[in-house]
Amino acid sequence: MNGADGRTRTGDLTLTKRLLYQLSYIGTWLGHCNGLALDNGLTAGGFRTKQRLRAQFSEVETQVQTKGTLTVICGPMFSGKSRELIRTVHIAEIAGQPVTLLKAGIDLRYSVDDVASHDGLTMKARAVNTAREIIAIVQSAPVTPTVVAIDEGQFFDQGLAAVCIWLRDKGMRVVVAGLDRNFRGEPFGPMPELLAIADDVIKLRAVCMRCKDPRVTATLPQRLIDGRPAPYDSPEILVGGLDSYEARCLNCHEVPGRPDPGQLIQGMLGH
Numbered sequence: 032m033n034g035a036d037g038r039t040r041t042g043d044l045t046l047t048k049r050l051l052y053q054l055s056y057i058g059t060w061l062g063h064c065n066g067l068a069l070d071n072g073l074t075a076g077g078f079r080t081k082q083r084l085r086a087q088f089s090e091v092e093t094q095v096q097t098k099g100t101l102t103v104i105c106g107p108m109f110s111g112k113s114r115e116l117i118r119t120v121h122i123a124e125i126a127g128q129p130v131t132l133l134k135a136g137i138d139l140r141y142s143v144d145d146v147a148s149h150d151g152l153t154m155k156a157r158a159v160n161t162a163r164e165i166i167a168i169v170q171s172a173p174v175t176p177t178v179v180a181i182d183e184g185q186f187f188d189q190g191l192a193a194v195c196i197w198l199r200d201k202g203m204r205v206v207v208a209g210l211d212r213n214f215r216g217e218p219f220g221p222m223p224e225l226l227a228i229a230d231d232v233i234k235l236r237a238v239c240m241r242c243k244d245p246r247v248t249a250t251l252p253q254r255l256i257d258g259r260p261a262p263y264d265s266p267e268i269l270v271g272g273l274d275s276y277e278a279r280c281l282n283c284h285e286v287p288g289r290p291d292p293g294q295l296i297q298g299m300l301g302h
């Protein structure tokens with residue numbers, strides 16, 4: 032089944048399979064009941080059967096629609112995460128679905144109130160500082176949102192995964208965009224847990240801004256301070272705009288002072 036934005040959703044496929052299975056079961060049962068009704072000439076009984084089946088069908092529909100979905104859009108800078116999030120929100124709005132668009136308050140790249148892609152696409156968003164605030168925002172919304180979209184997920188606290196599960200359980204379509212790895216190349220904030228519980232993951236890639244080699248893709252954010260690679264022990268989050276970022280491939284990603292994986296392996300082997 033295609034999602035509203037035209038992508039194939041594994042979650043939808045699972046639901047579709049379940050729905051088809053239940054419908055085939057009801058269909059078999061309907062054939063059986065119709066046969067009985069015809070055998071006995073019971074028109075009223077057939078009507079009651081139809082009513083009962085309609086009720087069962089609504090029940091199946093309700094089951095399918097009760098829970099929402101969680102999609103995580105991740106990748107390095109310049110891979111189009113915010114653009115993909117904005118696209119999802121835009122499509123939902125065209126369909127007339129109420130949307131709540133949020134972003135981490137710490138992200139001051141472009142504007143406090145906008146979700147902005149690197150190529151200049153913007154959309155009005157509400158800045159929030161903690162995952163907890165999201166609950167209050169959704170509960171106090173005049174209309175319960177169909178879609179809750181969150182940008183810069185990596186800047187949130189570890190409570191974001193629980194909040195996303197809560198939103199999904201309420202039947203909402205939750206979409207979180209964020210960096211899956213920090214400048215050190217390690218899992219970033221609540222993103223690893225979100226990726227594990229997501230129904231759908233969209234992992235985007237960029238072009239390596241150093242080698243620009245078309246044979247490789249950039250998966251890592253490279254932090255630069257005064258144009259030089261930031262050391263491993265610099266803070267995970269730097270606010271103040273002294274740093275700049277590039278998307279880089281594994282070959283070009285530089286983190287001076289990063290522990291040598293070879294030494295870690297030797298330690299594991301007891302050498």
Ligand SMILES: [Zn+2]
Pocket residue numbers: 239240241242243244247279280281282283284
């Ligand atoms: Zn490269």
